[in-house]
Amino acid sequence: MGFFVWGCITDFFTYETTKSVVVKSWCVGIINRLVQLLIISYFVGWVFIHEKAYQVTDTGIESSLMTKVKGFGYHQDQVMDVADYVLPPQGAGVFCIMTKLIITENQVRGRCAEKFNCSTDEDCHKEFGSVRYNGIITGVCLKPSNDSMGQCEIEGWCPAEDDSVESTPMLDVNNFTIFIKNSIRFPLFNVTRGNFPNTMTSAQIKKCIYHPDTNPFCPIFRVGDVLRYTGQNVSALARKGGEIGINIQWKCNLDLNIEYCVPRYSFTRLDTPFAKNDVSSGYNFRFAKYFKTENGTDFRTLHKAFAIRFDVMVTGSAGKFDTIPTLINLVAAFTSVGLGTVLCDIILLNFLKGADQYKAKKFEEVSEAQIEASVAQSPGSQLSLKPGIKSSCDSGALSLGTADQVI
Amino acid sequence: MGFFVWGCITDFFTYETTKSVVVKSWCVGIINRLVQLLIISYFVGWVFIHEKAYQVTDTGIESSLMTKVKGFGYHQDQVMDVADYVLPPQGAGVFCIMTKLIITENQVRGRCAEKFNCSTDEDCHKEFGSVRYNGIITGVCLKPSNDSMGQCEIEGWCPAEDDSVESTPMLDVNNFTIFIKNSIRFPLFNVTRGNFPNTMTSAQIKKCIYHPDTNPFCPIFRVGDVLRYTGQNVSALARKGGEIGINIQWKCNLDLNIEYCVPRYSFTRLDTPFAKNDVSSGYNFRFAKYFKTENGTDFRTLHKAFAIRFDVMVTGSAGKFDTIPTLINLVAAFTSVGLGTVLCDIILLNFLKGADQYKAKKFEEVSEAQIEASVAQSPGSQLSLKPGIKSSCDSGALSLGTADQVI
């Protein structure tokens, strides 16, 4: 029993290594090393250095944004300030600068004529339920006396808005500035960064204007510049409205100094995929300011606002060395290097002079017939499940001898 | 010296391949191939074809949303239009359609009675600091003369809101339409897409209504349909408010034509996890419109709004062929195929007839005793650190001879 356990232990602590055939052939040797070099340089150059496969990446960037617009403009000879033209006011990441307003003043609830022409009530009945008008179609055709043509009556806020009037947009928007304060955090690495360096003083920030080359970390953007970077025509944008994306990209390699973890700004017009469909060109919305007369009647001023909407989008990822991806990729690299053998084996065993000789060297054949013959000669060895060193050596010698005879 | 360098170079360009034992046994051969087939078909079928492990995926989708609601409704016999019932007005991705309003008009700052009953001031003292009322409890119990029961006094906007009044919600919300314009971008691949095809004309878009089967790319949604897709009761939702999620899912395989990269819409009620806790059912909020009297006193109209909030959420990922994941998975596949040998070795060396013979063929034993014996016979070879071809061959022959003798 003690002997059996001891046998197990010695068995367990034996070391098994593959038997190799060393081929001293310049041809295969050079091919082998070339293939290995190729594989290694691919892994080192592309996988590890370029794609940074040794890093774990955190893409779950947390971001907090604050924006502040400054500037004054004239709209229909009236001065507009931030409280007048920015919506929503609280400095969120998505905000609109209204550039053209169609204002319908003193609307009260009631019934009035809409622009849709009619000659009989039936003409108006066809439009029941339509949402194209400024109110609910009552089905009555309002006709001035002695006139064959009239206009359909609507129920809603009167007078109805007439958005066909053309007015000049507030082109001063060009000189407005947007201050963007963005702080981000990579939760995986617990790294927090702001979009302008700590070394910038208050005075520096107040004076600077962002420029991709000369001032890439200034957090103040001139609207005219931003529109120019996106290649848009400012007056067209101000007249019809549009959506501009300000993308703040954080691509940080945290294996380097944290100071290199800086934002990169890029600017795009967001509604370009819809450039061809003219239904959706531009950007506008309606809102109302509500008032009360002395005697308590509600009235409102309806605004149809054409606006440039800015979407400040924060994206990013941070990478840092980590053992798991490194290990997986290293193992992949090592195994791939080993795969070079497959190619060389094919060459060695098929296309090289003396391929059959190499084959004979590499492969040692053993067929069932041989085994059966040797089993017949020594039937006892079949019974011993855990053969000791001796018996194993015996059968080895035996089969080797048999093999020699067969060959 | 030159000879030594040359030796190193020849050593370097030798090719080393493992020596294999080829077992001509139908049994193990078939098992081996079956296991390999299984592993290969798993990798090809599941890992590569189904899970697309050869692709790199970009999950950092960038999205820009614009929404526009249209429709008219009646709320307490008053016509409501978009400017009246949508909040915020600027067409963001999250917006509310107010369906029921509890309006408290002409509130001014002051002191008045709240609904909470009391008989003495002490009753009201208990409620100090409570946020359940419409103002700050002053601690005074206001009692009409000759009455034993009164109401606690509050300081705040008076008259206090009474939100127990029941009013009919604006069920016309059913016929409202929501237009959604969504443009997305996969930054990794620099691919930009819009949620409706370029081939759609303005007229087509204006007329169409989204339907999952017949019109899956129409960007206009009927509110009633959306609520129906989520399985919600419209009148209950309009009365208590609720949150509806409109999910736009982009799942793009960029190895195919870009035209197949289209959105899929799905609709859910977002507050379902809270269905059982009745405290949080529904959705409402308060806001006020501020007015001034002639003599400059502020007064306001408080609105408690029950609303259906729509959260348009954009999610998605794009996949595209990339060498790194392909390589890693290929290497994993190849290595796994090799792992089939482990199973076959176990069968071959333990359960097959003539297992010991196979063992003897596969394993060539060398024990410390043998090595020591051979070292004793040729002590010189120990000293040569980089033995030339000759000496290496010699010791090989020697050890082989020794081994034969031992066996």
Add this chain to the structure above:
Amino acid sequence: MGFFVWGCITDFFTYETTKSVVVKSWCVGIINRLVQLLIISYFVGWVFIHEKAYQVTDTGIESSLMTKVKGFGYHQDQVMDVADYVLPPQGAGVFCIMTKLIITENQVRGRCAEKFNCSTDEDCHKEFGSVRYNGIITGVCLKPSNDSMGQCEIEGWCPAEDDSVESTPMLDVNNFTIFIKNSIRFPLFNVTRGNFPNTMTSAQIKKCIYHPDTNPFCPIFRVGDVLRYTGQNVSALARKGGEIGINIQWKCNLDLNIEYCVPRYSFTRLDTPFAKNDVSSGYNFRFAKYFKTENGTDFRTLHKAFAIRFDVMVTGSAGKFDTIPTLINLVAAFTSVGLGTVLCDIILLNFLKGADQYKAKKFEEVSEAQIEASVAQSPGSQLSLKPGIKSSCDSGALSLGTADQVI
């Protein structure tokens, strides 16, 4: 022909296993097992158990948020309620509680003096285009009669705002409560969760206050507590404004019971990266309430609001067992275990007593010279591209014989 096909089939179903050298050496055996143990324990302990490499993770969490603030405060002796101090009112994930207001009442469009001092018009001309004032500089220096110093005239809303007045902030904000309703979904696993358990009753929720230890699942947060958790001075924050992040983190292991998938709250001050740059400390914005006089003139009340902005951010990931990562990591583990052989081989073949003997056992050399010699002896075998079993055996025997002779 039939024989040839049969030969192919038998060839195909042969089983090839590497020939191994079993070294019965305690030294290498123990090192080998130790290295394997190290590698296995690294993979089991770190990769699998700690890093859960057997799981696929979904980081594309979908979230819906609803917030509701409650509480009353005094600002300049006036009671403020939710409708007065929360913006935007609709209970979004990002909202502001205004703590200090600088109110400029009864502004009308016109021209008036700004605070900037001047002695001549030229002083004002220098400031053309500046955005630091409350309107557009007209270039006129308004001087009271017989006075050498005056103030520059602006065109805009008059009277101009004077934001240098200091007023006491609404410190009652400490006692306000924030109710957060958050429902999330992991789209990959289609798992939906809410931020408080279903078992909580309406009464429990109404009474509770969040505490990280005693009440970690209560969705009601006292503002004072939140500020305290971030380590901020409440009165400084209320006076200058600031941004507070409430992070709801969902880290779910879906292999466990779904009930363990619960949120964890953390609180941070978001503008800390800018602590050193005093330009961007604090948080404020301007908005206006618009009024009309009897005769239809617009006037407004401008508010400069210092606010505490709360950003409720939802992050999270869920992991669940999946075959692909498991397989890749298992293969990596197995292959890595195999890599232990590399280390042991180096020891065995270089540093162990009898290294050359081991080398001779492990490596079987074959040089081009040998092969050429054997090819010369049997030139026919070179021609047969697909040698049958017989011929292959022949050449094998031949080369073996030749090798013996050479040795």
